[in-house]
Amino acid sequence: MGRSITKLVSIAFLGALIGKGLRYALNVVIARGLGTDALGIFAFGLVVMKAGSVLARFGLEGGAQKFVPIYRSNGDDAKVTGTAVLCLGIPLLVGTILALVFYFGQGIIFAVVDVTMRSQVELFYLGIPLFATLMVGLAVTRGLKETKYAVYARDFGQSGFAILLVGGGAYVLDSLQYVIAGYLISLFLGIALVIYFLHVEEVFTIQNSVSWNTQELLVFSLPLLLSATMQYLVSWTDIFFLGILTSATETGWYQAVYQTSVLLTLVLKSANTILPSVVSDFTHNDRQTQLARLYTSLTKWVTVLTVLGFLFLCLFSEEVLNLFGTVTRETEVALVVLGAGQMITASTGVSGYFLIMSDYERLEAVNTSIVAVLNVALNFVLIQHLGLLGAAIATAISLALVNTLRLLEVWYLLGIQPYSLKYLREFFAVGCATLVMWFGRQLPVPGVVRVFAIGGLSLLVFFAIVWLLGFDEGDNILFDSIE
Secondary structure: OHHHHHHHHHHHHHHHHHHHHHHHHHHHHHHHHHOHHHHHHHHHHHHHHHHHHHHHHOOHHHHHHHHHHHHHHOOOHHHHHHHHHHHHHHHHHHHHHHHHHHHHOHHHHOOOOOHHHHHHHHHHHHHHHHHHHHHHHHHHHHHOOOHHHHHHHHHHHHHHHHHHHHHHHHHHOOOHHHHHHHHHHHHHHHHHHHHHHHHHOOOOOOOOOOOOOHHHHHHHHHHHHHHHHHHHHHHHHHHHHHHHHOOHHHHHHHHHHHHHHHHHHHHHHHHHOOHHHHHHHHHHOOOHHHHHHHHHHHHHHHHHHHHHHHHHHHHOHHHHHOOOOOOOHHHHHHHHHHHHHHHHHHHOOOHHHHHHHOOOHHHHHHHHHHHHHHHHHHHHHHHHHHOHHHHHHHHHHHHHHHHHHHHHHHHHHHOOOOOOOOHHHHHHHHHHHHHHHHHHOOOOOOHHHHHHHHHHHHHHHHHHHHHHHOOOHHHHHHHOOOO
């Protein structure tokens, strides 16, 4: 079991690395090709689209990763197929209805938002059912404990198509409308890949019988809808209020800063892609010892790698933001502030998923609801006084608070916490790698070259020292079978 978990996480990490890189490059392409004002409009449109898609998903991502692995392990193929059909059909139907509601009710939105955005942003309504269906479909494939399918469909497929189509819209056709259209087409192609992979796994075949578990699925998933909605408010309120209270250009600057800070969650998100199914399996089979060991080991590695990434962004913030053409003192400070919030998020590990998959999903909904309300209030007040820096401060505080709550609740309710003095070995390696970055920053070479060269060298130094210091028992469970 340890070997299979490690393989899944390693595949997820590779996919997350490539996928996040492509999605990050997408923002660079738009900013470089059409300007930061176009990036601001694109970012605001994504916020509107994702708001609708969160509602359309009905919390089914959690339901898919809760029940699909259980039905699969019990050999109940009919229920696996029925769950998959519901998880694709409900978001598509509800998302289509919401897209129509958004379209006919957009006068309310644009009563407070710059009307020049209207013709561009309304294209994103078409993406509501597409994005919702894609994200829940990916959760179904993860429930099969085959992480590679989500990697192929989302990280390689949809993200790869998006960068090609968006690049064509920005540099060849020189039009934001074509950029948005290209992105929407990439979502459709991603859904097609999900359906194909479910067919490969014999979830969708003509011979399959179907058993509907609608009530069981919705009873579990619907409470997660509130949690997902509140989590969305924590993540995207900043850009929404910036779009309302500031200019498209300042929103574009913030999008560059925010997307850069999100790179720090790469390791955490790669672990989270497989953990819900694994936690569900462990708790279902009463394997608490293995669960605690997995929690501790993963949190340690997520923490140290994220801290290393944060220090890198602090030292090279100017060079990184220059990719977007958005280097100002304000954006550099905002990047450090947001990076600190993301670092705290990662260092608390995978606590949120542990709560959900351990049948504390309602508590998780309470956590995110409290913090979401606080986040809305902070963003509304601070953006009016500090602009994009205020958005960064509000978001960082909200991220730190919600993840600290999750950590303390896992400790209290499940009796496990992930921290240990054994972390000191890995932090010694972080310190050595940071020295490499510090001295490398002084090299008289072009900024982009220095960023990639020193970043790669510091990682090599980190892993070399970790290798020399050796691994503990928990580490061996995770890394012995990495291929």
